[in-house]
Amino acid sequence: MAKTVLEVKNLKMYYFTNKGVVKAVDxxxxxxxxxxxMGLAGESGCGKSxxxxxxxxxxxxxxxxxxxxxxxxxxxxxxxxxxxxxxEVRWEKISMIFQGAMNALNPVFTVGYQMTEPLxxxxxxxxxxxxxxxxxxxxxxxxxxxxxxxxxxxxxGGMKQRVIIAMALLMEPSVVIADEPTTALDVVVQAQIIxxxxxxxxxxxxxMIFITHDLSILAEISDKVAIMYAGKIVEIGDSEKIxxxxxHPYTQKLLAAIPRLHEDVEKLEFIPGQPPNLINPPKGxxxxxxxxxxxxxxxxxxxxxxxxxxxxxAACWLL
Amino acid sequence: xxxxxxxxxxxxxxxxxxxxxxxxxxxxxxxxxxxxxGVNFEIYKQxxFALVGESGCGKSxxxxxxxxxxxxxxxxxxxxxQDVTEVRTKEEVLAYRRKVQMIFQDxxxxxxxxxxxFDVLEEPLLIHGIGxxxxxxxxxxxxxxxxxxxxxPEDYVSRFPHxxxxxxxxxxxxxxxxxxxxxxxxxxxxxxxxxxxxRAEILELMKDLKDRMxxxYLYITHDLSTARYFAxxxxxxxxxxxxxxxxxxxxxDNPLHPYTRALLAAVPEPKPERRNVIKELxxxxxxxxAVEIPPGxxxxxxxxxxxxxxxxxEQPKLVEYEHNHWAECHLVGKF
Ligand SMILES: Nc1ncnc2c1ncn2[C@@H]1O[C@H](COP(=O)(O)OP(=O)(O)OP(=O)(O)O)[C@@H](O)[C@H]1O
Ligand SMILES: Nc1ncnc2c1ncn2[C@@H]1O[C@H](COP(=O)(O)OP(=O)(O)O)[C@@H](O)[C@H]1O
Ligand code: SF4
Ligand code: SF4
Ligand SMILES: [Mg+2]
Ligand SMILES: [Mg+2]
Numbered sequence: 001m002a003k004t005v006l007e008v009k010n011l012k013m014y015y016f017t018n019k020g021v022v023k024a025v026d027x028x029x030x031x032x033x034x035x036x037x038m039g040l041a042g043e044s045g046c047g048k049s050x051x052x053x054x055x056x057x058x059x060x061x062x063x064x065x066x067x068x069x070x071x072x073x074x075x076x077x078x079x080x081x082x083x084x085x086x087x088e089v090r091w092e093k094i095s096m097i098f099q100g101a102m103n104a105l106n107p108v109f110t111v112g113y114q115m116t117e118p119l120x121x122x123x124x125x126x127x128x129x130x131x132x133x134x135x136x137x138x139x140x141x142x143x144x145x146x147x148x149x150x151x152x153x154x155x156x157g158g159m160k161q162r163v164i165i166a167m168a169l170l171m172e173p174s175v176v177i178a179d180e181p182t183t184a185l186d187v188v189v190q191a192q193i194i195x196x197x198x199x200x201x202x203x204x205x206x207x208m209i210f211i212t213h214d215l216s217i218l219a220e221i222s223d224k225v226a227i228m229y230a231g232k233i234v235e236i237g238d239s240e241k242i243x244x245x246x247x248h249p250y251t252q253k254l255l256a257a258i259p260r261l262h263e264d265v266e267k268l269e270f271i272p273g274q275p276p277n278l279i280n281p282p283k284g285x286x287x288x289x290x291x292x293x294x295x296x297x298x299x300x301x302x303x304x305x306x307x308x309x310x311x312x313x314a315a316c317w318l319l
Numbered sequence: 320x321x322x323x324x325x326x327x328x329x330x331x332x333x334x335x336x337x338x339x340x341x342x343x344x345x346x347x348x349x350x351x352x353x354x355x356x357g358v359n360f361e362i363y364k365q366x367x368f369a370l371v372g373e374s375g376c377g378k379s380x381x382x383x384x385x386x387x388x389x390x391x392x393x394x395x396x397x398x399x400x401q402d403v404t405e406v407r408t409k410e411e412v413l414a415y416r417r418k419v420q421m422i423f424q425d426x427x428x429x430x431x432x433x434x435x436x437f438d439v440l441e442e443p444l445l446i447h448g449i450g451x452x453x454x455x456x457x458x459x460x461x462x463x464x465x466x467x468x469x470x471x472p473e474d475y476v477s478r479f480p481h482x483x484x485x486x487x488x489x490x491x492x493x494x495x496x497x498x499x500x501x502x503x504x505x506x507x508x509x510x511x512x513x514x515x516x517x518r519a520e521i522l523e524l525m526k527d528l529k530d531r532m533x534x535x536y537l538y539i540t541h542d543l544s545t546a547r548y549f550a551x552x553x554x555x556x557x558x559x560x561x562x563x564x565x566x567x568x569x570x571x572d573n574p575l576h577p578y579t580r581a582l583l584a585a586v587p588e589p590k591p592e593r594r595n596v597i598k599e600l601x602x603x604x605x606x607x608x609a610v611e612i613p614p615g616x617x618x619x620x621x622x623x624x625x626x627x628x629x630x631x632x633e634q635p636k637l638v639e640y641e642h643n644h645w646a647e648c649h650l651v652g653k654f
Contacts, residue, residue: 037594043514044485156605186373187541188602191585195597202595213514216544216587221594239591257519259548261571261586268519268548274484 005174005207006032006055006094011068013054020279024050024063026231029305032175035205037197039222039239041215041254043275047231048211049099052177055209056096057085073174086122091171099179099211102160105152111138111163112148119170137166141196158189162196169200179211194220215258219243224311227251230276230286233305237312247314249291285317293318322400323361324535325385325503330358330394332380336610352609354380356559357394359637362503362535362552369538369550369567371582373606376556378539382505385537386421387412398503417447420496424508426488430480436491437476440464443499463494467524486517490524497528507539522549543586547571555579558609558617561637565644575646577601577622577654616649624654 009029015022024047032038040048053059055070057077070077072093077085098104106114115137116130125133135145141162152160161181168176178197182190198221200206212218218225219239226236227250235248246252256269273290276282284301288294297317305313333351355377362368370378383389385396387403396403398419406415423429430439440460443449450456464472467490480488489509496504506525510518522545528534540546546553547567554564555578563576574580581602603621607613613620619630629649637647 043516158605186606187543187582187585188373188600189605191587191598191600194587195600198595198597214587215515216589219589219591219594220587220598222591223594225591239594243589243591254515255589257515258589259519259522259544261544261547261583261588265548268523270520270523271516272520274486274517 002033002035004031005034005073006209007069007071007074008055009069011051011054011070012066013050013059013063014066015050015059015063017062017279022278023231023281024278025054026278027068028231028233029068030226030233030236032207032209034174034207035201036223037201037206037208037210037221039218039225040209040211040228041213041218041225042228043254044213045275045278046228047278048213048228049179050231051228052096052179052209052211055175055177056090056094058090091118091122091168091173093173094175094177095168095171095173096177097164097168097179097181100184101164102157102184105160105163107152109151110148111150111152111155115148115163115167115170123171133170134166137169138163140169140200141166156189157185158192161185161189161193165193165196165200169204169206175207175209177209177211180213181210182217183212183214190217197221215243215254227254230281231278232286232315234287234316235314236305237309237314241309241312245309245312247308247312247319248316249293249318250287251314285315321363324364324399325362325537326395326397327358327360327381327385328395328397330355330381330384330396331392332377332384332389333392350610353559353612354609355384355391356612358556358559358561360554360561360564362537364535365529365533366552367529367536367538367550368552368554369540369546370554370556371540371543371546372556373541373582375606375609377559377609378541378556379507381556382421382507382537382539385503386419386505387415388421413447417499418502420499420501420504422489422492422496422504422506422509424511426485426492426512427480429492430488430495432480435477435479436464436469436483439480439491440495440498443495447499449499459498463498464491466497466528467491467494469494484517485513486520489513489517489521493521493524493528497532497534500532501534503535503537505537505539508541509538510545511540511542518545525549543571543582555582558606558612560617560647561645562618562648563646564637565641569641569644573644575640575644575651576648577624578618581621616647618648624650626650 011028013025042048065078077089112134115134119125119130134148138145138147143162182193210221222239224238225242226233229250235251253271271290282289285298285303288298303315303317305315307313308319332355333353336350384391441456444456450459461472469475469487469490510521538550550567553567553570554561557578563579584600601623615631615633616635619625635647635649637645639645640651
């Protein structure tokens with residue numbers, strides 16, 4: 001059996017804002033094996049990116065990890081000082097493709113400069129060595145190594161996204177977190193990037209957390225899927241289970257909302273309302289105000305994740 | 320069949336490219352973005368006509384030409400038989416705008432943040448002089464909000480746009496388009512920026528309004544799955560031209576043009592069993608710039624079937640290969 005590269009237990013990350021405490025990641029547990037891709041889905045504002053940043057050990061201010069554990073390759077990273085995280089963990093052990101990163105490339109520096117700078121300054125690499133490495137990874141993601149000499153505006157959207165992916169791979173991390181890596185791209189380029197990620201998964205045995213709100217894209221690559229709602233994982237399991245035997249009403253509704261390319265759908269379902277404010281989430285099951293099956297117990301007590309089938313967990317009083 | 324509501328003939332829009340001072344001093348010729356480059360189609364009453372394609376292919380420009388936010392470089396647009404390019408005076412344009420409305424992609428940007436919802440909806444009424452008294456206008460505003468299910472209206476009219484969710488904002492934008500009781504709506508990527516569930520909600524709403532109010536839509540999207548769900552017809556655009564057009568299901572199930580096939584192959588589907596299979600994408604490279612249009616068939620540099628001496632030389636014509644099913648390719652049926 002493949003080894004576990006990432007182990008997350010009872011993780012809580014709250015934003016301490018002056019309006020109150022936003023419980024964006026609230027008691028999240030899962031693990032990820034080598035060569036495995038876990039998809040993370042849920043509506044906007046459910047805490048997907050927040051979880052991603054937290055796993056990198058760098059919640060955005062005013063966010064703080066308040067509880068729980070994150071083990072990368074067996075090493076606990078919660079509580080490590082910032083400089084240790086920066087030197088030994090981030091990019092080396094776990095890296096992230098940030099939401100919208102391709103548009104954040106600096107227009108005044110070459111691609112090569114932007115790729116090698118962190119290697120030289122944070123990891124103490126020699127310039128030549130860093131440049132060699134950048135070129136090697138550009139080639140790996142299907143770009144001409146000469147791209148190191150180009151500026152961002154000389155590249156198409158698809159090429160920029162490949163550069164961003166190459167950057168995340170530079171230090172050969174055990175885990176890559178990809179936050180909406182294809183969302184801004186056109187459908188053909190999106191499919192090309194998904195193909196690239198499938199290839200990296202196979203050739204490098206890459207372990208990945210793939211974040212998107214689009215369940216169709218997620219199915220293209222994920223071995224297992226976690227569905228997040230209001231800061232919590234409400235269902236998690238093998239992809240086939242999630243897509244063909246969804247257990248949680250939220251997962252079921254999300255899937256019923258997708259128009260299908262090759263199927264006649266009479267009517268799309270939708271979930272009325274919107275995810276709750278995470279300062280004062282609803283009592284009991286956080287989904288109860290929008291759930292068509294809500295019962296008295298749902299309004300009072302919070303359901304816990306329960307194993308309903310082999311490696312398939314959901315948190316709902318109906319189960 | 321009846322007369323079409325909207326008819327577009329050989330429509331063109333070229334945008335001049337900004338030249339550097341040096342280039343103009345040297346007398347270099349002015350260059351153009353060929354955003355829309357000879358487009359023809361018809362839309363019938365109470366139908367949804369989808370315009371699909373990658374970004375930059377000219378979908379929004381076509382929509383903006385139809386609502387007269389832009390004037391065409393060449394070609395004609397007819398609405399209910401009336402030549403839209405002849406609509407010129409302020410009064411004529413106003414009367415035209417009342418019949419043709421547009422919904423935009425970004426529900427966050429398309430509503431004035433300083434207007435309360437009441438004002439957002441009253442503005443078009445005031446511009447078009449509808450409703451004598453405030454009470455009359457209020458009645459129309461409440462009715463429009465009820466129609467798009469932002470209810471009860473009294474809870475929403477005094478809110479500002481930022482106090483609504485993304486879905487509610489898009490509903491208000493739709494209410495603003497509907498309040499004038501238009502014949503025709505151009506919906507430019509109305510659900511692209513929304514979450515799946517809200518997306519489904521808005522599509523259902525637009526469908527319902529079509530059935531109940533007899534609205535006709537031009538639905539602009541890059542998403543073939545929603546096009547199949549919502550539209551009766553699909554036209555696929557590439558670099559300013561329609562390369563294939565026909566009934567929605569036929570385009571999806573039996574595409575004739577190599578570009579349509581490539582687009583369809585690229586659509587992600589919620590089927591995890593194929594997660595380890597690398598998808599064959601029958602297309603090369605990325606969309607070239609709309610300034611330097613390739614000669615011959617403009618798709619040939621990316622086409623895997625392109626024939627030397629034919630495709631790179633001669634521009635194909637949009638031909639009706641099967642009843643109601645058009646494609647612009649020399650080699651239809653030969654690959
Ligand atoms: N820096 C911050 N300070 C305070 N609250 C924040 C901060 N960043 C995010 N939040 C809040 O935390 C919650 C989760 O946000 P997050 O960005 O993780 O959502 P997401 O699931 O990634 O959404 P999307 O799909 O829109 O990217 C939201 O309620 C958001 O408003
Ligand atoms: N106002 C404008 N000025 C100059 N070029 C424009 C303008 N609007 C659109 N374009 C160009 O015209 C082409 C078609 O754009 P658009 O109609 O927005 O495409 P789509 O909606 O299909 O993405 C693109 O190359 C775009 O950059
Ligand atoms: S616990 Fe109750 S409210 Fe929550 S999803 Fe299950 S049935 Fe619905
Ligand atoms: S005309 Fe030629 S290049 Fe153009 S789509 Fe047809 S086969 Fe391809
Ligand atoms: Mg996010
Ligand atoms: Mg557009």
